Amino acid sequence: MMERILIVDDDITFALMLRTWLSKRGFEVATASTVAAARTTLAGGEFSLVLSDMRLPDEDGIALLQWMAGQGIAAPVIVMTSYAEIQNAVRCMKLGARDYVAKPVNPDELLKKIREALDRPQEEPAAAKPVRRSSPAPRESAAQLNYIEGRGDASRRLYEYIRLVAPTNMSVLVNGASGTGKEHVARLIHQYSKRAEKPFVAVDCGAIPRDLAASEFFGHVKGSFTGAVNDKKGAFELADGGTLFLDEVGNLTYETQVQLLRALQERRIRPVGANREIPVDIRLVAATNEDLEAAIAHGTFRADLYHRINSFTLRVPSLRERREDIPLFANFFLDQANRELDKQIVGFDAAALRALTACDWPGNLRQLKNCVMSATLLAAGEYVTVGDLPREVTEETAAPGSLSLRDPATEEEQIRRALAAAGGNKSQAAKLLGIDRKTLYNKLHLYGIE
Template identity: 60%
Template sequence: MTKSVLIVEDDITFGMMLKTWLTKKGFLVFSASSVANAQKVIAAEKVDLILSDLRLPDRDGIDLLKWLTAKATPVPLIIMTGYADIQSAVQAIKLGAKDYVAKPVNPDELLKKMNEALEPVVEAKTTPNQPTPSSTGTVKAELAAGYLKGESDAAKQLYRYVELVAPTNMSVLLIGASGTGKEHIAHLIHQLSHRNDAPFMAIDCGAMPKELAASEFFGHKKGAFTGALTDKTGAFVSANGGTLFLDEIGNLSYEVQVQLLRALQERKVRPVGSNEEIPVDIRLVAATNENLEEAIEKGNFREDLFHRINEFMLPIPELKERKEDILLFANFFLDQANRELGKHVTGFDMKASAALQGYHWPGNLRQMKNIIKRATLLAEQEYISLTELGTELLTPAAPTLALKNEDTEKQQILEALRQTANNKSKAAQLLGIDRKTLYNKLKLYEIGL
């Protein structure tokens, strides 16, 4: 059945070229050069899809979107513009635009978007007020488990690797700085695997005392040690058939590494205080923000365990490496904050947008989420300004005192603490390491504060 398309475009030459090309592709094409004319066509004709320029002589494509919503006219609309403005794109998506393309339009890309927009709508469980997922385009907003994937080359490569490794049983090692979303990636690998109906268990190895590690991993029997008042099921058994995620695995003591390696090799665990071995079938995903190969050289991490957990290494890019995604994430976190706080903030003004894009984001996505939630709470106008974001985003990136080797580490740490007046969080940023890592180094070098 022939589909009809309405082109709303004030550039007559471009509009005619587009109409001719779409007609050859088998579409019935109507044209309008303003919002008012478009409304007349929609009222008089059956229109299956609208391609609308963002900037029009009388109003803009967003006004047309609002009019369609007010009239309860369910016609999918794709915004076209030569003004590659993420803010306008996100606003259009929020208001119901099916997709967004920037001029000059790539014909193949546009045709793909049109075909997707014309597909029958399948109801899905979605979170209210989040950008509509689309398969291509500048404002692609693929959401997985309430999470934005992004559009940068780094993001595309990351999720391509996730899709490749998830269906396998390979152990995955996620390498990335704090706040980059390693646990989300671990969840996604589980969700895309054949184990997705079984449990996903996450253990924070950085917060686990070595004395309790065996109990946490393998469980214990009542009375096995002081304080063991009842039987405890360990993480391996709880995750049986599913995925076990070990976050900050580099923080495990050498003794615990030996126990973990044995369990992974034998696929059996023995609860503390028990003579019985329990067979387990788990898929392991581990994560670290440390260089485990350097830890192996220093004798702090077992090489055989490293190879066991590292069948597939997956680097997680930092936010500063994903410049194209910064405003997408900012608007995504703004939507979350609006829902959580009962606010209705529309977006960010130009100066705030520029500050978001220019900042180096040492705390990555976690830092951005916190800053935007606070700004949303403080905002009294329609758009968040620099006033609400705070002066932190105007601070240039500090020169990093990256730790080089064990001989100079202590002096570098002391210098970073001196420069930051003993502020551990800022010292960790200056050193280019995670705060947990800094705490471990302070303990190692017996630096008391």
């Protein structure tokens, strides 16, 4: 049976173009220009998917979602919204929307999101049931990983690579600054892998005392050294069949590196004090915020171990490289903070959102999460304001005219930063950059920035 899509948009020309484009791709398409008309259409027949604009003449996309939930209409909803309204899009996803797409709409991206929404099993509509991410991994739940995927180019590229390498048995080296979520990436790799039903064991290499490293990794038998009062399984044996995650692998001593290399090569370990070896089957994921190639050059890290753990490298971008995702992450952390602090903060006001987006976040996602938690605690009204944010955030916010395009190497980044700081307002972004609107439009076209 042909899949039916309802387009809800008051821009008649755009809706007609979209209807024609989707019809040519095998969909049966109907349109409605108001929420009231959409209700009538949905009540009169079944639809596979609803594609709704955020702003409509009578009500908004949120009202339509709430009505659909109340009527028990389970068709997935994709919300169309501008960058400046991303906060409302996040609210829609909390109410049950499957995804959102930014205007002006990229046809290929929209078609991909429609296919994803239609291919995924439908869920019971419930306004209280939050949607945490755009595409869940198999054999997992939001409660297990508790995350939301970013929508920007850097985030999408990261998750594409994760999905590409996860089903393999390749060793993965996750490289990224502190606070970017390297362990989260490692857990995702495990959840997407064929080993998902087996253990995931994480070891903080920087917290292991030199004298106990062999015991931590390979275990020991009772009486093998002072304090060994019982037999103990090491990380390799505990992770057998699953994934072993070595966090901050660059902190391992040279001696431990030798032992680790042998275990990885032989796929066998010998517990401390034991007279027999144990076969192990583990998939290794390691993480570091150091330059291991520089460590090799300085003689503090073994080149052969580096090549053993680095069959595939995943670089986790810093938060300032994912600036367009900051509002999404901030709202996700706000949802967590509301639950933990038993508060009902609706969101961030425009000035607070600009400050969050303009900050460089040296502590990355960890710093953003702590910032949102603190601001949620301090917020007295419905929305977080600039006054609720920590001083380190508001002081970093770019002042008008402080951005510059004098350095061609950073021109694209500065344009993106200005747009983010201006909430998508091109006139304001041009003022921040000290250029006229026409020059900005030429630059946007040059760099392919929507």
